[in-house]
Amino acid sequence: MTTSDQDKAGSFSPQMIADVAEDARGALPSAPAGAPDVAALAQMANEFFRALPGQTGQFSGAQSAVTLPSMAPQFGATPASMTAAPYTDRLPSEANVQQMPSSFQPELSASPVSANPAPYSGAGFPQHEGQSAPAEYGASPFSLPMPSFDLPFPSFEAALPAIPRMDALPTEEDVNAALNSVSSLYFLENAGALSRPAAAKPSPPTAAGISPALLPDLQLSRKQFDVGAVRRDFPILQERVNGKPLIWLDNAATTQKPRSVIDRISYFYEHENSNIHRAAHELAARATDAYEGARQKVARFLNAPSVNEVIFVRGATEAINLVAKSWGKRHIGKDDEIVISWIEHHANIVPWQMLAAETGARLRVAPVDDDGQILLDEFEKLLNPRTRLVSVTQVSNALGTITPTRQIVQMAHRYGAKVLVDGAQSVSHMSTDVQVLDCDFFVFSGHKVFGPTGIGVLYGKPDALADSPPWQGGGNMIVDVTFEKTIYHAPPARFEAGTGNIADAVGLGAAIDYVEQLGMENIARHEHDLLIYATKWLQTIPGLRLIGTAKEKASVMSFVLDGYKTEEVGAALNKEGIAVRSGHHCAQPALRRFGVETSVRPSLALYNTYGDVDALIAVLRKLKNIGA
Template identity: 70%
Template sequence: MSTNINNNGLPNIDDLQLLANELFKALPNEFPKEISLSPDKSEHPRAAKLAETILHTGSSDSLNQVPLAVPSNVQPAQHSFSGFGVSPSVIDYGNTGASVLYPNAGAGFDPQSENYSKGIHDNQNLNLNNPQTGFYDINLNNGTPQLNEESIFSSIALNNQYLPFQTESSSFEIELQTALASVDTQFRKRVDFPFNGNETAAAYYFLEQNPFAFDRRSSNIIVGNSFDTKEIPLFKATHFDAALVKKDFPILNETVNGKPLVWFDNAATTQKPKSVIDRIAYFYEHENSNIHRAAHELAARASDAYEAAREKVKTFLNANSVNEIVFVRGATEGINLVASTWGEHNLSSGDEIIVSNLEHHANIVPWKRLADKKGLKLRVIPVDDDGQILLDEYAKLLNSKTRLVAFTQVSNALGTVTPAKKIVEMAHAAGAKVLIDGAQSVSHMKVDVQHLNPDWLVFSGHKLFGPTGIGALYGKENLLNEMEPYQSGGNMIQDVTFEEIKYHKAPNRFEAGTGNIADAIGLGAAIDYVSKLGIEAIGQYEHFLLEYATRLLKEIPGVRLIGTAKDKASVLSFNLQGYSNDQVGQALNREGVAVRTGHHCAQPILRRMGVETTVRPSLAFYNTTEDVDTFIKTLWELKKVKF
């Protein structure tokens, strides 16, 4: 709304009062719904200052934005790419990675800077209007002027939790924040977290949610046929609001059978944030070309973006060099690549390969086929009744004939986290090479190949919130260069004559033909997203959610949990007495809850646990306690019907 200016240069008091009343109607019930700004009224003497502040920042929509002192040389761009730290609903200052609410989101990531080489864990700012957290992508920078940090960044101090329209020097807003801090607003409950016994979670009082608020509420736990409120022990973790993060994933707005989708099939595949979707679309709209061998502009753009994605994978895994990162279709192809190249040329009759009882078929079948073909012996590390690796039994398997140990870091069927570093050390002590299947681990925990020291590690992009049909094989550079090519064709050769062929070194020697360029770039965007949130924060939140769901699931009579290792990632496998697994899956689907039923391509471990199939809900950071409650309530309803 506009206001009239009176003779002394101040806004008209009636207009201010009208605007202030509109604001106070939206405030919690503790505040009056109508006030007067006339001099003889004193209900809220500071409200005039509040209204004046809002007027100076624009319309009432300014409640969702932060006024910025934008340099005169920065012009808003005509396009907006949500997913690169820029919300379509707010002003776009070019491809700087900045947003109006948090203009330093993505800023400062010069590829030559120290921050860029360290990764992106240090910058946790989010855009609350569109909280996609992909960080600044150097391939989208077309020379846009940089924002003036002194004039813009000083208006936001996330660590001090300023109000959306507050500046550091405004005593009125500071006083208002202090007043609101003592009130339980209608937007969210305030919860005390036991960091040092007296700190309180920050709140964004005029916004729906706080992006760093950890979902740690007491839960309604069903006991018998009624709800009984029990206190869930507080879990010390980084603030993390999954409900806010969920807004980044368009598919999670879907309904199934008229119910909101609850995606509990993350071990099979994860959903994709809009930043990944937009990045792939941007490639096809602006960069689409084959890579490496053309002199034109689009080839340069595509090549730069593709190799930048390789750099992101290298940083994500903490590899020594980009030459240690080979793009493949996924973890399965990565394992087959090693089996078909190193295995074919280095293993001979009588040699032994060790795998664990926890393995996915993708880490069993290639080695079994190779063993059958070459006369090798396949040996298996046993697990206990909880699904934990028995290291003492593993030690007994190692001998001078052991040439390779291939094992999973996290079981896809049970969620067991294996003692990966110890397994690697023991194998190397015996003179064996090691391959780690990281398909289920990279989305839940920090995977550092220099720390773990495997010879190879594989993972799939679609389990890391990236596209399908893309993944990566990490291999030590010298070892990769010693391996024979996996496939032959263009892109992997230095020179070809009818007499002699010279191959590139890694990684090109393993990337024959036209690769999955767009999805490799999409994988880079997914890594941006995960790294922006922080893999440690993700892991802590998911651990809390797993404990929450496990406790509730164990309350249900007739539930048998399959896999109860002390160290687990976010997988819950179970059977429900009186029902087939398909019946349970169908009942959950009617409530919009997506789970996996079956053998999960891990038949040996399920048979070890005495079952053929399980129901497998698997969790990710965009799942919430409310999602878990829906899942648990459905299982209780099944029990009521049956018994």
């Protein structure tokens, strides 16, 4: 097409789109059987541009500027007008890409690139004097509204003749119907209610469990949360396993990483890599700024009053051990008591057992009911003047139970006990506010919230940290060393001996940027809708028993299936590219409370879809010879 043609047209015309498609057709490799037709994609693109108000897209040289003000609310685009690389507005959908030849997929699945990126914008990068960021860092992952050509996987459709598909997000009627059929599940307005102050009063629900005042916000948020755009941010979701598209339902074990996190870590090693603090050179300053900037992001994420209350560790397990070896060893002695619950991860059992064995303290365990909920009356009976510490999970990794954390903190504080909250399974599903919880310690792992492995966080109140001696000795944590004595830094440096995991701390900061950009409330609504949908259809499988049916529950669905070992179910799902966890989930006491040694544990995250759930159900139905 010539420049004069562009000038005459003034906007995208159907003929111009057809010309572009014709040019592209000649450059494409021969499509295999079943691949989408290029002409069909061009026709769909024509219809897309005809539907735009005023056909505002215009050519400008080799780039195209597309202004879509009316679509910004739907896609959450900010700003509404932006510059994009040629033809990125017609990238095929995930389903199309997965049917293309593998050699062509990376080009199609590449993230759109801004033609004029602001330095380090959209990915949490600092701006260093005299440098500009590579072009691939310029575009925010949610800045480009793109059409979605959804083509469902035929194998999933064929396998689910009796199960209605929800290709769009469910309506209010869908949610109400699901709630009526799954009475044990909470609705979003009450999510985490047991972790809020006792004085908090939720809006009166309707008979269906939905507050009338919530409905407008509910609909708006569903429109804003575009799971297709989210999925494009996670490169690993383009993987194929056993010839099938990867479906990641093992999120309680670890979450996948968005491109912004991967790129941020790479950028650190390419442009900022240095040890931190004290060195008198530029890269040390950059690395220090990046590391301490990540600490600031964590403090904001947890609503911690000060960055000095945030300590970087390897993960939640190390954070709990730090508290046991430091505060615990100083303050817990013979005949003192430590209280935990029956549904704890091994990481919140074993360190306290070790401390009790060393000091002569007693470990006491709060019981749970048949749904997996902590019995608060029985819990309070365990508290007494000898209780020194209560350590409890906010969300059970094996059952998904959301525990009444705020009430537990209040009860424990009445007896003068400190409280540690294990947030490893909660931070990716609900907002966290350590000031509202009023806990003395809070721990979580970066890899459970879309960040890297090998990095985690311990939050501590200032008085608790000040009353905790160092648990490791070395560099970075000292003010002065002589052969006679050592003077230690105040927290947090006191607890960060040696060279820390600097790059992955920076990566965790990028992960926090990512979830905050999406909005935790939007994530929670999306996951909750999926949880209701999945639980409803799991209950239709004969011989399937759900383990953990608490009223307040996060996105974990443990189950056992009559006639099959849990590893057999996991293997059958893996053959279809579906990743779940099967085993004891490092929570053997919790599972034994329900009479089982192992379970199958699908777990959801922000990038999962109704199609993912359908695929899971299809395999289980096949195992039980339903609809075959």
